[in-house]
Amino acid sequence: SHELMGIHPYNPLEDTYSIYAHPLRNIDELCASIVRSHRETSQCRVEELQALRWKLFSREEIQAYQSKTVDEMWQHCAIQLTDAVQYVVEFAKRIPGFRMLSQNDQIALLKTGSMEVVLVRMSRYFNTENNTVFFDGKFAGAEVFKSLACGDLIAAVFDFAHDMCALKLTEQQIALFTALVLINADRPCLEDRGRVQRVQRNVELGLTHILHRDNQDNLLHKLYQRMAVLRSLCRLHIEKLHWFSQRYPLTAHSLFPPLYKELFASEGELLPGTTH
Numbered sequence: 023s024h025e026l027m028g029i030h031p032y033n034p035l036e037d038t039y040s041i042y043a044h045p046l047r048n049i050d051e052l053c054a055s056i057v058r059s060h061r062e063t064s065q066c067r068v069e070e071l072q073a074l075r076w077k078l079f080s081r082e083e084i085q086a087y088q089s090k091t092v093d094e095m096w097q098h099c100a101i102q103l104t105d106a107v108q109y110v111v112e113f114a115k116r117i118p119g120f121r122m123l124s125q126n127d128q129i130a131l132l133k134t135g136s137m138e139v140v141l142v143r144m145s146r147y148f149n150t151e152n153n154t155v156f157f158d159g160k161f162a163g164a165e166v167f168k169s170l171a172c173g174d175l176i177a178a179v180f181d182f183a184h185d186m187c188a189l190k191l192t193e194q195q196i197a198l199f200t201a202l203v204l205i206n207a208d209r210p211c212l213e214d215r216g217r218v219q220r221v222q223r224n225v226e227l228g229l230t231h232i233l234h235r236d237n238q239d240n241l242l243h244k245l246y247q248r249m250a251v252l253r254s255l256c257r258l259h260i261e262k263l264h265w266f267s268q269r270y271p272l273t274a275h276s277l278f279p280p281l282y283k284e285l286f287a288s289e290g291e292l293l294p295g296t297t298h
């Protein structure tokens with residue numbers, strides 16, 4: 023059974039977003055519902071973290087992270103990632119139209135899009151003054167992740183966060199952007215691409231509406247460029263995960279959370295574990 027809990031088979035009678043129940047009166051309502059879902063499904067609030075932005079790790083704490091073994095640190099981050107992805111699954115389910123899609127298409131969109139949404143969400147907390155990300159309750163520089171033994175990937179993650187901050191997106195813009203990152207009809211293995219396209223077009227209308235309202239139409243092409251960077255980052259993540267699972271099969275097989283394996287392990291390669 024799929025670990026992406028809570029994804030129920032589509033039942034038109036109970037689906038509150040089917041066009042027969044409550045047609046979304048207009049784009050404003052679509053935007054409002056996506057912004058509300060983003061706020062409700064974020065692990066932290068940007069304003070809360072502003073207050074914490076100078077809470078850095080001490081030398082001893084950094085030493086402790088750096089003396090973790092490769093597999094300990096990977097496992098630690100995999101758990102954080104799995105937590106963050108759970109919130110993204112909840113966000114996806116509340117995007118108008120997402121639940122109208124088949125269960126397989128919902129899974130396919132989350133498999134490829136959830137990591138990208140997590141990376142965009144991470145960038146909201148990035149502190150560009152000292153290049154630190156929010157991690158384990160404090161702000162961490164790249165050196166904290168040294169024991170992951172994937173410095174190039176961490177550097178790319180930090181660069182991405184830095185570039186996203188430069189756009190100075192509002193929470194509303196981020197909400198619509200992450201919804202569009204998820205609802206992408208070009209993703210592989212979709213059963214009903216046309217249906218995903220219809221949901222995607224509504225979300226695109228929402229994003230362009232928000233950007234136009236904010237008089238920032240020029241941001242749209244920059245956001246599409248960032249989506250290309252996200253795809254390359256996630257390819258790098260999967261490559262590293264393959265490298266890691268070859269070197270530490272036990273950790274990857276039995277110590278990573280089931281949802282993490284469901285999402286990031288290509289079927290069969292990592293482990294037979296998850297049943298369908």
Ligand SMILES: N#Cc1cc2c(cc1C(F)(C(F)(F)F)C(F)(F)F)CC[C@H]1N(C(=O)[C@H]3CC[C@H](C(=O)O)CC3)CC[C@@]21S(=O)(=O)c1ccc(F)cc1
Nearest residue numbers: 064065066099100102103106140143144155157176179259
């Ligand atoms: N296993 C992991 C992993 C886990 C994470 C990231 C990258 C990886 C990789 F894989 C990579 F890069 F390959 F993807 C890495 F780095 F480990 F290799 C980036 C998003 C991070 N993250 C967050 O920033 C959340 C986002 C959601 C937000 C909210 O909902 O409000 C709360 C904070 C969740 C997991 C977490 S992390 O915190 O473990 C972390 C790890 C490395 C790093 F340099 C910075 C952060």
